[in-house]
Amino acid sequence: MRAIRLLLSITIVVSLSHLVLGRAPASPPEETNDARLKDADAAVLVQRFEQWTTTELRKMDPVGELYLQPDNGDKATDSYSWGRVVSTPENEKERRKTADPLPSHVEELLSPDPQFDARHYVLRFIRHDSVNGIPVSIYETHSRGDYDGFEGQVALDRQGFVWRYIGSRRAVDSLLSKWSGHWRKRRFVYSGWRARLRGGSLYTTDVFIQETPGLNSPPQFSRRGRMRLWNFGKTRAEQARAELQVVDDNERPLGGRSSEENERQWMRDVEDYVLDVLTRDGYLAPEGTFETSCAQVISNLLAVARFPEPIDPPVRCRVLLSSRLDLRLLGHTMLISIGSLDTAGDEATVATILAHGLAEMATKPLPITAKVAFAKRPPLELLAALETKPSDEEAVDKAALALLSKSLYRSKLEQAGLFLDGINDVSPRLSTLVPRTFAGHIGDTAGVLRQSEWMRQRPVYDPMRLGHFSALPLGSRMALNRETNQVDLLRAPLVPLVGKSFGVVPPYPYPNDAEVNAPLVSRVGSD
Numbered sequence: 001m002r003a004i005r006l007l008l009s010i011t012i013v014v015s016l017s018h019l020v021l022g023r024a025p026a027s028p029p030e031e032t033n034d035a036r037l038k039d040a041d042a043a044v045l046v047q048r049f050e051q052w053t054t055t056e057l058r059k060m061d062p063v064g065e066l067y068l069q070p071d072n073g074d075k076a077t078d079s080y081s082w083g084r085v086v087s088t089p090e091n092e093k094e095r096r097k098t099a100d101p102l103p104s105h106v107e108e109l110l111s112p113d114p115q116f117d118a119r120h121y122v123l124r125f126i127r128h129d130s131v132n133g134i135p136v137s138i139y140e141t142h143s144r145g146d147y148d149g150f151e152g153q154v155a156l157d158r159q160g161f162v163w164r165y166i167g168s169r170r171a172v173d174s175l176l177s178k179w180s181g182h183w184r185k186r187r188f189v190y191s192g193w194r195a196r197l198r199g200g201s202l203y204t205t206d207v208f209i210q211e212t213p214g215l216n217s218p219p220q221f222s223r224r225g226r227m228r229l230w231n232f233g234k235t236r237a238e239q240a241r242a243e244l245q246v247v248d249d250n251e252r253p254l255g256g257r258s259s260e261e262n263e264r265q266w267m268r269d270v271e272d273y274v275l276d277v278l279t280r281d282g283y284l285a286p287e288g289t290f291e292t293s294c295a296q297v298i299s300n301l302l303a304v305a306r307f308p309e310p311i312d313p314p315v316r317c318r319v320l321l322s323s324r325l326d327l328r329l330l331g332h333t334m335l336i337s338i339g340s341l342d343t344a345g346d347e348a349t350v351a352t353i354l355a356h357g358l359a360e361m362a363t364k365p366l367p368i369t370a371k372v373a374f375a376k377r378p379p380l381e382l383l384a385a386l387e388t389k390p391s392d393e394e395a396v397d398k399a400a401l402a403l404l405s406k407s408l409y410r411s412k413l414e415q416a417g418l419f420l421d422g423i424n425d426v427s428p429r430l431s432t433l434v435p436r437t438f439a440g441h442i443g444d445t446a447g448v449l450r451q452s453e454w455m456r457q458r459p460v461y462d463p464m465r466l467g468h469f470s471a472l473p474l475g476s477r478m479a480l481n482r483e484t485n486q487v488d489l490l491r492a493p494l495v496p497l498v499g500k501s502f503g504v505v506p507p508y509p510y511p512n513d514a515e516v517n518a519p520l521v522s523r524v525g526s527d
C-alpha cells in the first residue's frame with residue numbers, strides 16, 4: 001500500500017512539473033527520503049543513474065579532448081586528440097579522416113561503468129561528504145565474482161545522482177594503453193566530475209587520469225592526463241540543424257566596390273565562414289568578453305607599430321578550445337588556443353605570442369588558403385589546412401621584437417623569455433601538447449627575442465627551482481562555459497607549481513560562477 005502511495009505521489013509530482021515546465025523534466029530514478037540507504041539499494045540507484053545518464057549523453061553532441069602527458073625522463077609518447085565524443089555513424093566517418101582521432105569508445109571514461117548492473121557490484125557505505133556543496137554519500141564499489149568491473153568509489157546524492165567517481169576498470173586501461181601506443185597494458189586510475197547542464201541533466205565534464213606506476217618505476221613517477229568536455233548547449237538534433245545554416249548564411253553577393261575592396265571583403269567572408277563552421281561545431285569559442293581583452297593586447301601592440309600600411313581588414317582574435325598550444329592565422333584573424341592562454345604566465349607573454357602572429361601578417365602576407373574557402377569540410381580538416389610550416393622565422397621574430405620593444409610590455413618581458421625557454425625545452429618531450437609547428441613559430445629558436453635587451457636579464461631557466469616557472473599548469477587561467485563554449489579569464493589566483501610548467505593538475509570544477517556566468521569552470525587544484 002505504501003509503495004502504491006509513493007508511486008502515486010511520484011506520478012503527481014512528475015505530471016505537475018510537466019505542466020509547469022512545459023516538458024518532462026530530466027529526472028533520474030525516484031527520490032529517496034532515507035538519510036541512509038541500504039548498500040544494495042545504492043547499487044540499484046547507481047545502475048539506474050548510469051543507464052539514464054548514458055542515454056542522456058547520446059542525445060547531446062559534446063566536443064572533448066583527451067590528453068596523456070609522459071613523465072619527466074619517461075620515453076612514453078605524449079598523446080593528444082580532440083573531436084566529437086559520442087560515436088555515431090557520421091562521426092565515425094569524420095574520425096577516420098582525422099589524423100589523430102579520439103579513440104573509439106572514449107565514452108568509457110565518462111562513467112564508472114556505462115553498463116553498470118547492480119547484480120555485478122557490491123557497494124559499501126563509507127562516509128558522508130559533499131561535491132560542489134551537494135551532500136553525497138561515498139560508496140566503496142567492487143565488482144562481484146568474476147566480473148571485470150569498476151573498482152573504486154562513487155559519490156551518490158539523495159536523489160540518486162552520481163556526482164563523482166574515482167577508480168579503475170580494465171576497459172579503460174585497454175583503451176588508454178592502446179590509444180597512447182602501448183603494446184603492454186598499463187593501469188590507470190580515472191576520476192570523473194559531473195555537472196548539471198542543459199536543463200537539469202548531469203554530464204561528465206572533466207576526467208583526471210593518473211597512471212598507476214609499476215613496481216620498478218621511479219618513486220616520483222607521475223604520468224597524468226585529462227579529458228575535458230564542452231558544447232553541451234545544443235542537442236544532437238539542434239547541432240545538425242545549425243550545421244545546415246552555415247552555408248546559407250554566407251552566400252552574399254558582392255559588388256559596387258573597387259576590386260581591391262572586393263578582394264578584402266572576399267577575404268573577410270572566407271574568414272567569417274570558417275569561423276562560423278568552427279564556432280557552430282564547438283571547436284572555437286563564440287565571440288565574447290574575452291576577445292575584447294585580446295583585442296586590447298593587439299591594439300596595444302599595433303598602437304606603436306610603424307607598418308608601412310595598416311593591416312586591413314583589421315586584425316581579430318578568436319579562441320580555439322583546445323588545450324594544445326596553438327596559434328593559427330586565418331587571414332587577419334588569429335586563432336589562439338586555450339592552452340596557450342592557460343599556460344602563458346602573464347599578459348606580456350600572451351602579447352609575445354600575438355606579436356608573432358602580427359609579425360607574420362606584416363612580413364609574409366599569406367593569401368587566405370583556397371582550401372578553406374566555403375569548402376564543406378569537417379572542422380578539424382579546415383583547421384589542419386591553416387597550419388603553416390615555419391619559414392624565415394628570424395625575420396618574423398625581428399618584426400615581433402620591433403613591436404614588443406616599443407609597446408607598454410617592453411619592461412615586462414622577462415617572464416615571456418622564460419616561457420620561450422620552456423617551449424624549447426618541453427617541445428621534444430611534449431610533442432603533441434607543444435607541437436613542432438608551434439615551437440618552430442613561437443619558440444624563438446634563433447634567440448632573436450631572448451638575446452634582446454628586454455629579455456636578456458631574465459633568470460636562468462630551471463624548471464625545478466622553487467618559486468620560478470616558465471609556464472603555468474594547464475587549466476590555470478581560462479574558464480570555459482561548458483554549455484555556451486564562452487571563455488573568460490578565471491578569477492582564481494595564479495599558482496605556479498614546481499616542476500608543473502605545462503603540466504596536468506587535477507581539475508576541481510565548481511558550478512555557478514556568477515561572474516563569468518558559467519555553469520562550470522575549472523580551476524587549479526593542487527595535490
Ligand SMILES: [Zn+2]
Nearest residue numbers: 360393396441
Ligand atoms: Zn612564424
